[in-house]
Amino acid sequence: MIQARGLSKKYGEKTAVDHLEFTVRPGIVTGFLGPNGAGKSTTMRMILGLDRPTEGSVTVDGKAYADLPAPLHEVGALLEARSVHTGRSAYNHLRVLAATHGIADSRVHEVIELVGLGDVARRRAGAFSLGMGQRLGIAATLLGDPGTLILDEPVNGLDPDGILWIRNLLKGLAGEGRTVFVSSHLMSEMSLTAEHLIVIGKGRLIADLPIAEMIGSASRASVLVRSPDAARLRELLAGPDVTVTSRQAGELEVVGMTAPQIGDIAAADGIAIHELTPHRASLEEAFMELTNDSIEFHGGTTVGAHDEAARGVA
Amino acid sequence: MSADAVPGRYVSRLAVDPVSQRSVITSEWLKLTTLKSSWITMAVGVGSLALLGGVIGFFTNRAWDQTRPARQAAFEPVAASLGGVRFAELAIGVLGVLFVTGEYGTGMIRSSLTAVPRRLPVVWAKALVFGVTTLVLTEIASFVGFFIGQAALGTHSVALSSDGALRAVIGTGLYLTVVAVIGVALGFIIRSTAGGIAALVGILLVLPGVFLILPQSWQDDLGPYLPSTAGSAVYDLRPAPGSLDPWPGFTVFCLYAIVGLVAAAFVLNRRDA
Structure with missing residues (x-):
């Protein structure tokens, strides 16, 4: 002990x-x-x-x-x-x-x-x-x-x-x-x-x-979707428990919906899907998220700690 | 070991003793004897003390007839046979420094202090182990050096029973023992091998020379109290005017070593390792 x-x-x-x-x-x-x-x-x-x-x-x-x-x-x-x-x-x-x-x-x-x-x-x-x-x-x-x-x-x-x-x-x-x-x-x-x-x-x-x-705490699972018609798909996916973000054109990151659900919605409207990848947060990411949270609580002085943490585990 | 045995908590059945001054001395003796560098450096120191007198005696004897009368008159046969003391001093002082700084250089000190977290037993044990080893070996070497040296001097030799000879022979070993302890103390205080050796050479060999550029009154008042000047009174049968008497001089030399050792203990206790 x-x-x-x-x-x-x-x-x-x-x-x-x-x-x-x-x-x-x-x-x-x-x-x-x-x-x-x-x-x-x-x-x-x-x-x-x-x-x-x-x-x-x-x-x-x-x-x-x-x-x-x-x-x-x-x-x-x-x-x-x-x-x-x-x-x-x-x-x-x-x-x-x-x-x-x-x-x-x-x-x-x-x-x-x-x-x-x-x-x-x-x-x-x-x-x-x-x-x-x-x-x-x-x-x-x-x-x-x-x-x-x-x-x-x-x-x-x-x-x-x-x-x-x-x-x-x-x-x-x-x-x-x-x-x-x-x-x-x-x-x-x-x-x-x-x-x-x-x-x-x-x-x-x-x-x-x-x-x-x-x-x-790393329960946040997301799905990566690539589609030539991403903009229209994004509108169809929108809902109260669903967050959709996009880092580049034709690519969506969906949280709050499973890959089969997304595939079905796309199929129903005849939208072509080029990629559909479920993604579970790794411990590595959980660690990042954890440190992120603690930084919000600690205020300005620990921002540096987060930067260092992010580099260390990258 | 722990009395408050918690169910499921690991209980060792290995037999161990609490750390004691005695067990740390055993450990330091093993440290000294399990390094090849100790044996080599000690052999250089002890060997030069035991053998150099013979070489000096042999050549002095052979060249005696060509030697100027003034030098013949100034010749001191005991000092001639113990001429290796300068080399021995350097080798033993350096080994004393290395005995400590070798641990700092390699990181061994962290293992040592983790095993003995009270720390001070390490200082005492190192000084004792290296001091006693030096005392035994240099006393033997000093007698060997004297007898070989006198044998080589032939008709210019003196007997061990001659005035001051025995004191000079024994005193040489004592002087070197104190040098050993000073080396250990400097090692703890300075922690780096290069710095420790520089300090040792500076204090024992360079300081008396530096004093020669100071005002005469300083030289007269303080000069005899310099560490190596005070210490050498115990074996020097032709002391410079104003020198301390043999045993007071040696006592002063011992005081330097004690002050050094106390300083070593103080800094080891205070510093992060």
Whole structure:
């Protein structure tokens, strides 16, 4: 369980994290979503006590990270930036960390096998590929068998095999009752792993909701219609619950009517149809819509956040 | 681990100890010994201290008859056999800086501080591990250097029992140990390898030279208290006029290291990592 209360971080005049309030619960994967520069990494670094909050606090299982007697046993963290000495072998890197907690060598070998680095464990970590480095990071995360895992952009730079491996690993860890908090700037990635989402933009909380609810909010389904007689069709489609917009001549976007309904109306009046494509809003679009809404509530100052959000998820 | 076990919440069965100063020392010892660069740099420092005296002794002995009487009179056999101390000082100081800045350069510091979020045990452990390692190795090297050097000097040699010789031999190792600690402190304060080494060289080697352009009274009053000038009193058997006595000088040198270490602890605690 991770709890942030009024968590804020300023670097000089620049506000990186702005009064964040959220709770990350055990047993599920919680996605931490936001565009690059939204403050995800800073938030995670504050959870780990690497950065000091300017205001507010964040606790893991009720304690500030620095007050945990055996932090690696409670929290495993994978930071986005590399955190391994390049001159040391993977095996020795893990031994160095294990020594601080009196963790046995057998556990070091166990996590090395678990992440599939058995063959290269004696090689210099500096010679590792991005994917191998990420696996070493995961091994360090699991070393203390912690009940809480914090991973900053874990799939960055991984090949499809590696991405699938991480997804299943995270789901498995959450299934064991652990708290799993994963950041990403990719909505699509989150939709495949997370059950709950915490969305931030420009350091502020935008949404904190189950992913199912997020999909529900994306109920807006539309139909793309192309017809040489679009103007006449548009008049025929008009109704109280129907919105028709047109981005270019001969093309209509219809909301509030299904593709068969539109086709029938066109056929009844002998209007030729060149294309009729139903379109369901993706999570990506739901995210955009969500941020759009929150911006209306927040007023002028967060317009910038929306722009950034739009770029980040595009 | 947590007493308030919630149903369904993960419970680990892995045996771990709480982080302690002792466990952090074990970790830092592993860090020091699992890097190839540590071994190479330490070998350069210790090797030059142990062997350079022999080379100096050999050539001094061979050229003795062609040496001017004034230089013969000024010759000090103990210093000649410990002539490697300047190289050793540089190698060990640099390794002390690297022991810390290597972590900042690679990002390892984030792993270290995540494992030890109270942070200060890392400073103490690094200083202790590297200080004790340096003390043991340089004391051995200093004695080896003395005996090889004296053997090479032949008829111009002195015995270990001669006035001040034992103090100079032991003092060389002590001096280098304090240099090691200063290197570690500078590493934490400056965090970059290039900056840390520049500061180390500046303080130990350049500062006494810079002082020579200052007014004479400043030189006389402050010069003896410069770190390396004060520290070298412990092994220098022909001190410059106005120098501090051996042990007061060494105490001043130790104070610099302690101040440096306290400053290191202070900034590590305050800064974001």
